[in-house]
Amino acid sequence: MTRLNAAIPEGPLADKWTAYHSGCRLVSPGNKRKLDIIVVGTGLAGASAAASLGELGYNVKAFCYQDTPRRAHSIAAQGGINAAKNYPNDGDSVHRLFHDTVKGGDYRAREGNVYRLSEVSNQIIDLAVAQGVPFAREYGGLLANRSFGGAQVSRTFYARGQTGQQLLLGAYGALNRQIAAGTVTLFNRRDVLDTVLVEGRARGIIARNLVTGEIEKHAAHAVVIASGGYGNVFYLSTNAMGSNVTPVWSAYRKGAMMANPSFTQIHPTCIPVHGDAQSKLTLMSESLRNDGRIWVPLHKKDVERLRSGEVQPSEIAESERDYYLERRYPAFGNLVPRDVASRAAKERCDAGYGVGRTGVAVYLDFADSIKRKGRDTIEALYGNLFDMYRQIVAEDPYETPMMIYPAVHYTMGGLWVDYELMTTIPGLYAIGECNFSDHGANRLGASALMQGLADGYFILPSTISRYLADEIHTPRIDSSSSEFTLAAEAATDRLKKLLNTKGTQSVENFHRRLGKIMWEYCGMSRNEEGLKKALELLAELKEEYRIGVRVPGGLDEFNPELEKAWRVADFIELGELMVRDALQRRESCGGHFREEFQTPEGEALRKDDEFAFVAAWESMAGGVEPEMHREPLEFLDIKLSQRSYK
Amino acid sequence: MNFTLRIWRQKNAAAKGGMVTYSVRGVCADSSFFEMLDTLNQQLVDEGAEPVCFDHDCREGICGTCSLYINGRPHGPVKGVTTCQLHMRSFADGDTINIEPWRAKAFPIVRDLIVDRSALDRINQAGGYVSVNSGGVPDANAIAVRKADSDAAFDAAACIGCGACVAACANAAAMLFIGAKVSHLALLPQGKVEARERVLTMVECMDGLGFGGCSNTYACEAECPKGISVANIAMLNREFLSSAIRKDKAKPFSGGF
Numbered sequence: 001m002t003r004l005n006a007a008i009p010e011g012p013l014a015d016k017w018t019a020y021h022s023g024c025r026l027v028s029p030g031n032k033r034k035l036d037i038i039v040v041g042t043g044l045a046g047a048s049a050a051a052s053l054g055e056l057g058y059n060v061k062a063f064c065y066q067d068t069p070r071r072a073h074s075i076a077a078q079g080g081i082n083a084a085k086n087y088p089n090d091g092d093s094v095h096r097l098f099h100d101t102v103k104g105g106d107y108r109a110r111e112g113n114v115y116r117l118s119e120v121s122n123q124i125i126d127l128a129v130a131q132g133v134p135f136a137r138e139y140g141g142l143l144a145n146r147s148f149g150g151a152q153v154s155r156t157f158y159a160r161g162q163t164g165q166q167l168l169l170g171a172y173g174a175l176n177r178q179i180a181a182g183t184v185t186l187f188n189r190r191d192v193l194d195t196v197l198v199e200g201r202a203r204g205i206i207a208r209n210l211v212t213g214e215i216e217k218h219a220a221h222a223v224v225i226a227s228g229g230y231g232n233v234f235y236l237s238t239n240a241m242g243s244n245v246t247p248v249w250s251a252y253r254k255g256a257m258m259a260n261p262s263f264t265q266i267h268p269t270c271i272p273v274h275g276d277a278q279s280k281l282t283l284m285s286e287s288l289r290n291d292g293r294i295w296v297p298l299h300k301k302d303v304e305r306l307r308s309g310e311v312q313p314s315e316i317a318e319s320e321r322d323y324y325l326e327r328r329y330p331a332f333g334n335l336v337p338r339d340v341a342s343r344a345a346k347e348r349c350d351a352g353y354g355v356g357r358t359g360v361a362v363y364l365d366f367a368d369s370i371k372r373k374g375r376d377t378i379e380a381l382y383g384n385l386f387d388m389y390r391q392i393v394a395e396d397p398y399e400t401p402m403m404i405y406p407a408v409h410y411t412m413g414g415l416w417v418d419y420e421l422m423t424t425i426p427g428l429y430a431i432g433e434c435n436f437s438d439h440g441a442n443r444l445g446a447s448a449l450m451q452g453l454a455d456g457y458f459i460l461p462s463t464i465s466r467y468l469a470d471e472i473h474t475p476r477i478d479s480s481s482s483e484f485t486l487a488a489e490a491a492t493d494r495l496k497k498l499l500n501t502k503g504t505q506s507v508e509n510f511h512r513r514l515g516k517i518m519w520e521y522c523g524m525s526r527n528e529e530g531l532k533k534a535l536e537l538l539a540e541l542k543e544e545y546r547i548g549v550r551v552p553g554g555l556d557e558f559n560p561e562l563e564k565a566w567r568v569a570d571f572i573e574l575g576e577l578m579v580r581d582a583l584q585r586r587e588s589c590g591g592h593f594r595e596e597f598q599t600p601e602g603e604a605l606r607k608d609d610e611f612a613f614v615a616a617w618e619s620m621a622g623g624v625e626p627e628m629h630r631e632p633l634e635f636l637d638i639k640l641s642q643r644s645y646k
Numbered sequence: 647m648n649f650t651l652r653i654w655r656q657k658n659a660a661a662k663g664g665m666v667t668y669s670v671r672g673v674c675a676d677s678s679f680f681e682m683l684d685t686l687n688q689q690l691v692d693e694g695a696e697p698v699c700f701d702h703d704c705r706e707g708i709c710g711t712c713s714l715y716i717n718g719r720p721h722g723p724v725k726g727v728t729t730c731q732l733h734m735r736s737f738a739d740g741d742t743i744n745i746e747p748w749r750a751k752a753f754p755i756v757r758d759l760i761v762d763r764s765a766l767d768r769i770n771q772a773g774g775y776v777s778v779n780s781g782g783v784p785d786a787n788a789i790a791v792r793k794a795d796s797d798a799a800f801d802a803a804a805c806i807g808c809g810a811c812v813a814a815c816a817n818a819a820a821m822l823f824i825g826a827k828v829s830h831l832a833l834l835p836q837g838k839v840e841a842r843e844r845v846l847t848m849v850e851c852m853d854g855l856g857f858g859g860c861s862n863t864y865a866c867e868a869e870c871p872k873g874i875s876v877a878n879i880a881m882l883n884r885e886f887l888s889s890a891i892r893k894d895k896a897k898p899f900s901g902g903f
Contacts, residue, residue: 052780067701068767070807071709087787123781130783132776132836134800141790159800165708166803173775180771188764211756240703274676279684280705388707391731394676457780506691508684552696557658558757560699561691 004257004616004631007418008112013637014095017116020419021462025469032057035468036220036476038205040192040247042069044077044164044449045432046226047171048456054178056461058468061218062175063187063207065242065563070172073228073240074452077164078285078385079148080156081128081449083121088145092153094118099638101447104150104337105412105440106590106606107640108260108614110633112419113437120454125157127457131170135159146381147290148445150337150645156446161285161385167449171456190216191563192247193491195223195254195428196484202428203477204484205247206491210563213556215492217484219477222427222464225251226456229411229433231264233571233578234523235515237408238270238283244567245574248415248434256423257616257629259416259436261574262582265443265591266524267409268341271392271402272361281407282392284364285385286445289334291369291378292402294341296353296362298322306355313355313363313401324348328601332645339442339591339604340645342406346524347602349405356403365401406524410448412439412591413581416616416631420463421455424616427467431455436614441590495555498565503548507564510545514572517541522579527595531583538576545572577617577626584628587611599642608640647673647734650742651686653698659754659762665744679722679732680705680712699758707731707871710806713813714759715746720810720869728808728871748809750818752856763809765855766823772851773844774827776836795833802830804872811866811874817858822866824848825878832885842889849886 009016027035035058039050042064050062066072086092097118102109129135129143135157136144145154159166178184187207194206196217204219230245231237252258269284297303298320305311324344326333336344345362354360370378375398379386386397393403415423415430417437422429432452439447478484521534545568553559588597588604589611597605614631648671656663670686677685680702687697703711712729716722722732737743745759753761791799803826811822828845831837837844860879867876 048780055779066703066709066711067763068807070767071703071711073704073709075710076704076706076708085786125786126783127778127780129786129789130776130778130836132799132831132834134796134803134830134834135786137791137793137796139793141792141796142787162708162804165806166800169803173770174778174780176767176771177775177777180773186767188767238706240709241705242703275674277674277677277681277685279678279681282706387726388731391707391727391733392678394733394735461780506688508688508691550691552691552694558699558760561697 003424004416004629005418006110006631007420008110009419013111013115016112017119024462025466027465027468027472029057031472033059035059035471036061037222037224037464038218038220039063039224039226040205041072041226041228042175043072043074043226043228043432044168044171044452045456047072047168047175048453049224049226049431049460050184051171051174051178052457052461053464054181054183057183060178060184061187061220062184063190063192063205065189065191065210067188069175069186069188070169072168073243074168074449075165076240077449078161078283079287080146080158080163080446081124081167082148082155082444082446083125083157083450084118084155085122085125087143088154090153092155096153097121097155100151101438101444102440102638103643104444105442106604106643107440107608107612107635107638108589108633109438109440111635111637116459117438117451117454120458121450123458124450124453128167128170131173133159133166133170146287147335149286149289149335149341150444156287158287161287161382164449167453171453191566192227192250193566194250194487196487197254197425198477198481198483201426204479206487208491211558213554213559215488217479217488219479219484221468221471221474221477222429224429224431224460225415225434226432227434229414230571230574231408231411233514233575234408234518235511236273236278236281238267238281241280244570246567246570248430249570249574251415251423251425251428252619254425255619256425256428257416257618258413258577259614259616260413260441260581261578261617262522262585262592263412263441263590264408265338265410265412266342266406268338268345268406269364269404270407270409271389272356272358272405282388283407283409284389284402284404286338288364288382288385291373291381292334292364292366293323293368294325294334294362294364295321295323296348296355300352303353303355307357307359313365314367322353329645336645337442337444342524343593345406361403361405363401364404366397367401370398410443412436412441412443416614420466421460422467429460429464431460441592495562495566498549498551498562498569499555501547501549501551503550505548506550507561507568510541510549511564511568511571513541514568514575518575518578522582525593525595526582528583531579534579535576538572538579542572545569580626581615581617584615585611606642612640647675647739649673649682649737649740652742652744653759654746655698655758656755658757663755673734675733675735677734678705679714679729679734682734699760701760702730705730708806710808713748713761713808715748715813717744720748720813721871726871726873728806748813750812752818752820753809753812765857766807766809766820768855769820769824769848769851770827773840773847776831777840789835791834799830799833802826802833802874802878805874806872808871810869810871812857814865814869815858816863816865817861819860820852820857821860821879821882822870822874822876824852825882826874828885829878829881832881841885842892845882845885845889846893
């Protein structure tokens with residue numbers, strides 16, 4: 001029996017959202033005041049949703065673990081945001097953006113959702129400009145665009161290499177306006193530990209005040225999770241240190257299904273790992289692939305000389321270089337989608353052609369562009385990225401090529417949601433990166449900002465009114481009911497258990513080990529044997545963690561080790577689910593590459609007849625293995641084909 | 647590399663704090679400052695002691711969470727970088743490094759090296775935005791902006807809200823922070839509509855939060871990890887003066903149509 005109903009509206013693709021929108025039930029202004037909504041997370045999705053819901057007149061409570069909403073990790077998005085404006089007149093349209101996104105996702109996303117995303121994309125740019133987001137402009141005063149991977153048009157709007165920062169500050173401004181107006185109440189430095197259900201509906205959350213350690217009960221008519229991705233399950237990723245899966249995992253444990261959890265994006269252009277003490281990886285924006293050319297030496301003899309420092313990269317003659325992306329994918333060249341570029345880098349390094357001290361890096365070379373466009377132009381486009389690189393690596397990318405290697409960056413999987421962005425728990429919504437909806441098995445560059453803001457500013461505020469229209473007679477939810485009390489007690493018990501384990505190894509230690517298992521067996525390429533081994537290793541790790549973790553400090557105080565301990569416990573469980581999902585999907589698609597399923601050229605080999613579905617996992621009580629449900633994907637507009645960027 | 651660290655420890659806002667000396671060994675020169683502190687904290691956890699609390703998140707120089715006062719300077723000795731982008735190669739092996747929290751009346755200590763900077767949020771809540779709703783706005787290209795103005799607005803908008811300017815200032819003034827926001831919006835046609843009211847409400851809010859006044863030492867600009875210019879303070883003063891004068895002249899509306 002399946003409970004999955006995506007509820008995509010009937011009618012032609014291009015009319016679905018308009019028809020839904022104009023037919024959706026509404027809540028009158030007088031009633032909105034009486035309805036409470038909790039929003040967990042204040043990144044692009046959460047801040048834009050909280051602000052928009054506040055503007056509409058709902059009573060909103062917004063939660064973030066950071067000291068201020070403006071620090072949510074959306075702030076770090078660099079390259080840009082896509083929209084189908086077609087300002088450059090290069091042939092873009094809503095349908096083309098939709099098509100590129102579905103194809104880029106290797107045909108594992110819903111047509112209806114993605115089409116809506118493309119439609120809404122243009123409104124986001126209009127709104128951001130109205131808010132004062134300083135997008136890049138041409139001398140005529142109008143907006144500039146650049147290209148991103150997986151597209152042959154220039155549809156990406158950007159603010160130097162800090163687009164996420166500027167868009168988040170726009171949303172933060174909108175949020176601040178509502179906080180000042182009294183429609184939104186902000187709860188900063190809070191970890192959201194549990195979702196509270198009353199009679200099967202999401203009615204609130206349990207939060208821990210990170211400063212005082214107090215366990216708080218917060219009630220509402222509906223709960224929106226916007227807590228971002230779970231890339232930190234790999235320990236090393238481009239995510240912020242605090243990014244975590246806990247709110248999502250609490251919802252999963254309470255019955256919300258997790259969809260395609262193994263779909264992870266490994267971003268091709270990150271600064272390579274330098275050593276064992278490393279705590280995080282830094283992205284170098286995909287936009288750099290507009291002007292940078294990726295290469296490794298053509299001959300092994302040069303590899304050795306480069307690694308030992310005997311020769312400099314600039315001394316390798318043009319004919320002695322292998323621009324492997326341009327060679328393999330002449331139509332898209334350096335701008336192939338991320339999954340393709342990452343695998344190609346891994347393939348060259350595995351074959352022994354990697355450069356740098358460790359041999360696990362490839363060059364991203366700007367010499368040609370600097371010669372052609374001038375250093376000033378390159379500096380204006382990417383100055384902050386070049387500075388960042390220089391600061392971290394202590395080499396000057398204007399003089400010598402950058403060294404890059406793929407790193408975990410984004411998670412396409414997440415909470416299963418229907419067309420209205422509601423999870424399988426009534427009244428519980430998931431928006432932004434924490435849901436699974438729009439990117440299939442691989443997200444295109446500059447589409448995360450688009451999706452987060454589309455969900456938050458435009459889609460959720462519209463769809464949530466359908467649910468809340470039935471709630472106008474429900475009085476304010478009482479947070480002193482037994483459901484809240486029990487959930488609060490359970491949270492306190494779990495925290496105490498972590499503190500009282502008094503083992504010998506730090507949380508950090510376990511997290512690193514978890515990351516190694518996930519990267520080794522459930523990373524850029526996966527196979528049945530490895531995944532089965534990972535399941536065993538994770539079960540062992542989980543047990544060791546239960547008896548062997550050491551968490552210093554107390555319950556009722558600021559205690560970062562305790563915060564991490566809870567998060568890592570959730571990550572270990574999530575890791576198991578990701579491995580299960582990767583194991584069942586006996587095909588390759590997008591970022592999910594099963595070594596057993598590849599074309600003779602080494603490209604991902606999909607099996608549409610067997611696997612054109614969303615895998616939605618339901619948590620089972622009492623240590624029983626989770627159960628997988630299938631949501632079949634129907635493609636009526638797009639013809640399925642093997643992706644080709646050649 | 648090995649270092650001696652002198653670190654401010656303080657259990658909570660009410661407790662008395664003090665400097666405690668630690669030694670940390672075997673740090674790689676390519677490690678970031680926080681990775682060095684991670685190494686120390688790992689040592690402390692292994693010894694059964696309580697690790698040092700410090701604020702950090704993105705570790706790539708953009709979220710503005712980090713806030714360490716290192717050897718008497720916000721974000722340490724290297725110009726133009728946040729603490730998280732400071733690397734140990736910027737120090738000499740065997741150095742003694744002093745690490746303190748931001749010190750300002752408006753930033754009370756939470757624990758150890760962590761301070762409460764919500765005063766900066768409150769200033770932004772007092773008008774640091776353009777009052778538009780999610781809908782009913784014109785097409786993005788209906789608003790043309792001179793490239794030079796747009797670039798200048800971006801330069802101001804690059805502020806990460808870390809509070810280094812306040813920590814660097816002898817008076818703990820927030821003028822660079824607020825100046826950056828006022829300039830960013832006042833330079834753009836979208837923000838001009840409310841510019842007069844905005845500067846007045848933001849300054850009024852700032853004055854009530856315990857920040858000091860500006861005495862033009864420019865320490866804020868020198869220590870800002872994002873190179874925000876003191877020209878923004880000049881613009882803030884101009885905007886404030888002209889708005890205040892106009893406000894005084896404005897008479898309550900008493901006529902009829």
